[in-house]
Amino acid sequence: xxxxxxxxxxxxxxxxxxxxxxxxxxxxxxxxxxxxxxxxxxxxxxxxxxxxxxxxxxxxxxxxxxxxxxxxxxxxxxxxxxxxxxxxxxxxxxxxxxxxxxxxxxxxxxxxxxxxxxxxxxxxxxxxxxxxxxxxxxxxxxxxxxxxxxxxxxxxxxxxxxxxxxxxxxxxxxxxxxxxxxxxxxxxxxxx
Amino acid sequence: xxxxxxxxxxxxxxxxxxxxxxxxxxxxxxxxxxxxxxxxxxxxxxxxxxxxxxxxxxxxxxxxxxxxxxxxxxxxxxxxxxxxxxxxxxxxxxxxxxxxxxxxxxxxxxxxxxxxxxxxxxxxxxxxxxxxxxxxxxxxxxxxxxxxxxxxxxxxxxxxxxxxxxxxxxxxxxxxxxxxxxxxxxxxxxxxxxxxxxxxxxxxxxxxxxxxxxxxxx
Numbered sequence: 441x442x443x444x445x446x447x448x449x450x451x452x453x454x455x456x457x458x459x460x461x462x463x464x465x466x467x468x469x470x471x472x473x474x475x476x477x478x479x480x481x482x483x484x485x486x487x488x489x490x491x492x493x494x495x496x497x498x499x500x501x502x503x504x505x506x507x508x509x510x511x512x513x514x515x516x517x518x519x520x521x522x523x524x525x526x527x528x529x530x531x532x533x534x535x536x537x538x539x540x541x542x543x544x545x546x547x548x549x550x551x552x553x554x555x556x557x558x559x560x561x562x563x564x565x566x567x568x569x570x571x572x573x574x575x576x577x578x579x580x581x582x583x584x585x586x587x588x589x590x591x592x593x594x595x596x597x598x599x600x601x602x603x604x605x606x607x608x609x610x611x612x613x614x615x616x617x618x619x620x621x622x623x624x625x626x627x628x629x630x631x632x
Numbered sequence: 633x634x635x636x637x638x639x640x641x642x643x644x645x646x647x648x649x650x651x652x653x654x655x656x657x658x659x660x661x662x663x664x665x666x667x668x669x670x671x672x673x674x675x676x677x678x679x680x681x682x683x684x685x686x687x688x689x690x691x692x693x694x695x696x697x698x699x700x701x702x703x704x705x706x707x708x709x710x711x712x713x714x715x716x717x718x719x720x721x722x723x724x725x726x727x728x729x730x731x732x733x734x735x736x737x738x739x740x741x742x743x744x745x746x747x748x749x750x751x752x753x754x755x756x757x758x759x760x761x762x763x764x765x766x767x768x769x770x771x772x773x774x775x776x777x778x779x780x781x782x783x784x785x786x787x788x789x790x791x792x793x794x795x796x797x798x799x800x801x802x803x804x805x806x807x808x809x810x811x812x813x814x815x816x817x818x819x820x821x822x823x824x825x826x827x828x829x830x831x832x833x834x835x836x837x838x839x840x841x842x843x844x845x846x847x848x849x850x
Contacts, residue, residue, distance in 0.1 A: 612823030
C-alpha cells in the first residue's frame, strides 16, 4: 500500500512530469491562459493517461514480448485512438469546452507526457494496479502544474509589464520559478 | 505536380527560412520538451539535434513522396506512424552505435515521436510540396533546431558545470552555477533567450519604422 502511495506522490509532485521532466510543455504554455479551461484540459489528460496505462499494460503482457520493435508504434496508435474518442465525447457533451480547447484537444496525441508515461511504466515493469496509480499521479501532477501556471498568468495579465518580456518569455520565467519551488519536494524521497 | 516553377531562389529560401527567420524554437516556440530536457550538456544537445534531424528529414521525404496517396481523413495517424518508424530506427541505431549517449538521453529519443515540430512540418509543408522542397525545408528546420539546442546546451553547460563538450573552461577555482543544469535553469535560460529574440525583433521593427518616417520626410 505504501508502495502505491509513493508511486502516486512521486509522479505527482516529486518528479512532476511538467516541471521536472519538461513533458507536456506545449499545452502547459498553450492552454494556461484561462484557469477553468486549463483545469478541464487537465482532466481530459488524466483520462487519456489512465486509458493509455491500461492499454499499455495489456500490450506489455501479450504483444510486446513477441515484437519489441512495435513498442513505440503500438503505444502511439493507442494514444491517438483514445484522444480521438475523448474528442468525440467532449464535442458531444460540451461544445463550449470543445471550442475553448481548440487545436490543443487533438494535440493531446503529441503530448509527450502520455507517451513517456507508457514508456516509463514499461521500463519500471509496473503491474496493472501500479500502472493505474502512476497514471493518476502523473495526470494529477500535470493538472496541478497547469492550474498553478494558469493562476500565475491570470495575475500577470493584470500587472504592468514591459512589452519586450510579455508573452512566452515571461511564461518561461514564471515556469522556472514554479519549477524552483517544486524542487523543494525533492527531499521527500530521501526522508522516506 | 506543382503548378509553379521550382527556381534555385525558391529552393534557397525554403532552406534558409528555418535557420533564422522562422527558427522553430526561438521564433515559433515549438519542440520545447526536448529543447529543455536534454540541453544540460552541449554533447547531449547535439546528439538529440542530430537524431531529430534524421527523423525530420526522413519522414518529410517519405510523406512528400506519398502525399498523393494518403487519404485526407487519416493523414495525421499516417504521419505519426511514419514518424514512429523513423524514431524506432534512430533509437536502435543510437543504442548500437553510441550506447553511452543513448543511456543519457533515455526515453527522450523515443519521445521524438511526440515532437510537435516534426508533425507540424509534415502537416504544414511536406504534405503539400514536391519532395525536393520538402527535403530542403526539413534540413533547414533541423539546422535551426540544432542551432537552438547548441545555444541553450552550450550556455547551460558553461554556467552549470564550467565546461563545454566536457572540456573544463575556467580551471578548478570556478564555482559551478548548479541551478543551470537543473530543471529551473532550463526554463529561465530559454526565457532569457526568448527575451533576447523579442528585443532584437522589436529593435528591428523600430528601426524600420524610423527609416519609413525619414523616407516620408525626404
